[in-house]
Amino acid sequence: MATLPPAHQPPGPRGHGREIHTLDEFDEAVARPGSLAGHRVQSVDLTDRTFALLSAVSTEAVFLGCPMQPEAAAKVRADGALVFPPVPDLPFDPYRAALYSPGELFDGVTDSGYEATPDALAHAWFGRTRADGDIFASMLRSIHDDAVSDALDELLDGARVVGVMGGHAMGRGTDAYAGATRLGRSLARAGLTVATGGGPGAMEAANLGAYLAPLPDEALAEALTLLADVPSFEPSVTDWARAAFAVRARLPHGGDSVGIPTWFYGHEPPNAFASRIGKYFANATREDGLLARCTAGVVFLPGAAGTVQEIFDNATPNYYGSRGDPAPMVLVDRAHWTERLPAWPLLEALAGDRPMAARIELVDSIDEAPDALARLTKG
Template sequence: MAHSPRHGHDREIETLQEFDAAVARGSLVGHRVQSVDLTGRTPALVSVPTTGAVFLGCPMRPDAAAKVRADGALVFPPVPDLPFDPYRGRLYCPDELFAGLAEQGYERTPDALTYAWFQRTKADGDVFASMLRAVHDDAVSDALDEHLHRARVVGVMGGHAMARGTDAYAGAARLGRSLARAGLTVATGGGPGAMEAANLGAYAAPHDDAMLDDALRLLGKEPSFVPSVGDWARAAFEVRSRWPRGGDSVGIPTWFYGHEPPNAFAAHIAKYFANATREDGLLARCNAGVIFLPGAAGTVQEIFDNATPNYYESRGEPTPMVLVNRTHWTEHLPAWPLLQALAARRSMEPRIALVDSVEEAPEALRRLAAQ
């Protein structure tokens, strides 16, 4: 079967434009139509064959729905009263997740409402809610694959506790900017701290160097998302407003850690309910390597989540891994000696490095990738 460069399946339809193009070709047979509002496309639905098609969360008129069902198509109607679309065909963006922030506060944003729904349904064990979460996460993974098609992706991992206004935060932001300017797509866990800093740096990449310095000063007035997510997020949107048209990067956060909001500097956000799916998916897509900044339990987990497939060579050639801050990774949280021990038993050793400072990380990554 033919494959398109953007979709994994050339019969996937995610926009009205793609729908209209398929109708113009005379058939919707076997197509998958994903979260497209078809209430204005009744004549088209009635006029073309739809045998074997699947309509996922597509609003349509009753007569159109009756006709496509009679053709043998499957129709999964939109689910009412949900704060999210389980069938979505695109990644999130900051404006979508934080919609209503200025008028109603963070608690009424889609991001906060979705987390609240997750907490309620996770507690009551509703199998229908579990299915919706699974469908949503699969749709997000599909959208992420489409977005990153042929991209050279470098992951930047680090702790959420890294505060704005610190030297460490500024260093992580400069790292993100350097990687983006080198033509790499920066991907992070999408949350606060080191993750936000790296996404901020990628956002700053098209601007002059002074922009990042000014943005860091502005953000430093709201150093943490605690105690107010709203104030923390509003500071980020002020930066985006002053310096629009920033560079692209990817954030891959989760509602599993509801106390961690997504950051507003990742232009494309793949937010998941299942943290395990999110963790594995983030690292698996970092085909140009991963840089690990100082962090705690979550970052340690990511180091060995990434090392495991490298050790067993389940992703082909091992991806480069750079750990930043020798003291942190050899004394405070001594992950480096264990990583070295694993690497010595396999073909990983030429692909791992430990550096003292964040400024050394891009060159270390380039060196490892060249081996």
């Protein structure tokens, strides 16, 4: 099954060896000839590295949100470095070097409830600033989202990523939820990295399935039983999240997957089963980036407006070939996609005789999706 690299990893080809994300990487860099010249130091606390900064060469370096002593900041600026200081009183780090973890976003949910968590506080800040026209707040949101995109690119570089899209209304304890969990588990066991919109319902189920992939099959029934007592995040996100963390505590050492949610839909919290979370303020950036990273295809479970939008957001680059060869698209539930929300006939008509026609398939049940995806990939 697919295993993601550590959350903090040495800068790879995308950063051309110049990005520094940890104190260990900083210490290694200052020990080399040329020192910090041309490097990008991202969200590393350098308060205790004053001597190193005073001694280092920092020509054309960039420091993004790195706390440092005033004399150290003056020295690197005198060398010609750009220094973007930390921003006080924010519930998030706009310069962050890594994706979020569930524990980070839900910190405090057990003792104080969801409203006290970093996730809820970031959404509250977004609600206060999104409509006030303040260019500073807008800039901070953009910097944050770009940092998240950079971290996603580094994490998923070379990975075979398959997306699972579906609505947030799918309740725990239902057959549909159990099926989506089996789907995520099957895809992860096939060596694919599962990526979802990172929210509740079908998204949580697919991330849960990937989490369960390395565990014995009996873990699936145990997890579903534990979660069924709190079927939805409404009316209480706190109870919903606590149930998820109880499963994680009961079944530790689960597998990896990625969730890519947004604060734009504030009523929809992230789920706790994606091992890495790339959460965005800008939903358009999040939607396009999620689908663009699903290089091994996308499975679309029954959903409403959001899922319909994702189907055709994904179909457009497949139609024009703007991302290269069309990526597989599997729609699950014939009645849903031909009768209730007839997206399939339109998708099929759009495909016509284009190359994407060989990369789309409609299946009746969720358990057929992995085989359909494999067929489209080989074809």
